[in-house]
Amino acid sequence: MRTRRGASMWDQDTFVSAVGDAVRAPSIHNSQPWRFRRTEGGIEVRVDPARALPATDPDGRAARVSCGAAAANLALSLAVAEAPADVATHAGAVHLTPAVPRPPTPLERRLHWQIWRRHTNRSPFADTAVAAGVTTQLVRQVESDGGWLDLVEDGPDLHALAALTHEADTELRADPRYLAELRAWSTGADQDVEGVGPRAAGATPHPGELMTRRDFGGPGHEGTRDPGRGPVVAVFGVHGDRPADELRAGIVLQRLLLLAADLGLAAALFSQPIEVPAVREQVRLALHRSHDPQLVLRFGYAPSTCFTNRRPPSDVIG
Structure with a gap:
């Protein structure tokens, strides 16, 4: 039942749009070490071994962190489309499966709004204290x-x-x-x-x-x-x-x-x-x-x- 509901909730346009948000996540050297795949039960986010950084990230830790960040964006995108996901991490991948449909929360809307606005700042900061x-x-x-x-x-x-x-x-x-x-x-x-x-x-x-x-x-x-x-x-x-x-x-x-x-x-x-x-x-x-x-x-x-x-x-x- 859950798989059938998910198939109707996550049509291809919804999936592609969510991936477009997901790839805005940060990664070391902007290497973007992720792959997204639709599965029978949902969506899988996995490290792309072709984009490994053997000198900077020899054990793949940073690549996994980046894939998790991309999955967070993906989940927010699905939530604001009122097709939310349950998110689970396993040894090699993040799995998103359909959750009970609901409107997005105010926090989800706010965080999703920032996906395309957030970026790493590599310039000097202002001399202004943070409260x-x-x-x-x-x-x-x-x-x-x-x-x-x-x-x-x-x-x-x-x-x-x-x-x-x-x-x-x-x-x-x-x-x-x-x-x-x-x-x-x-x-x-x-x-x-x-x-x-x-x-x-x-x-x-x-x-x-x-x-x-x-x-x-x-x-x-x-x-x-x-x-x-x-x-x-x-x-x-x-x-x-x-x-x-x-x-x-x-x-x-x-x-x-x-x-x-x-x-x-x-x-x-x-x-x-x-x-x-x-x-x-x-x-x-x-x-x-x-x-x-x-x-x-x-x-x-x-x-x-x-x-x-x-x-x-x-x-x-x-």
Whole structure:
């Protein structure tokens, strides 16, 4: 019965439209490592092995997080079409199956509205403080979705995290394979449908920046250290380290990023301290967490920057 209802709810146009929203999710180097497939019981979102990043993401953790983020967008798109889905993560894929039809909630409408407006900001942030009540909403959203978000306050803890980010970035850049991979995904034109083009790359990282950004070969730095006033830096994770948990982390992460956009915040993502296992372990121990962190983020206010492009649904379905 459920399969028959789903077949009528998720016609091909609804499916393709939802995939068009799903691919707006973030991914390292804008590699877009996902595939979408209709199954007898619903929709499957799975990692595309052809788009692996063996130097940056050798165990596929980041690809799984990205697929989870895409599944979050997919679920929101189906919800606003009044054809909602139940979402389950397994070792290798996210499965969406038809749920009881209902109108979308106000939160689902708000988050869905931000899918095409949210983007990673790779430019300096404004020196404007973020109100405590705003960050509280972010923390509560993540906790209600089954994750955790630890705010790292300005002071010794923040500078220690910044130092670890710089250490990880330095170690990664010492690997010729990593540099080759980074160049391969950041030397295209702005109109390319994958990778990070010059306009989206942001300025070359300033040596005095608080949080070391990944260098995508953008224009010369803008002569600012960009420390921000009381910068909101946070470490994100979920309760678990298995592949299915990493997919679930992507779902929680994307909903966090969409809520931040809804609250008027820009977001910058720092995955370098997660990509280096020894540094990741130092971050986990510093936070007294039982499970690995999944990402370091910064929230604040900044002008909108250039969006990275996405492949069309026809390239990722099947």
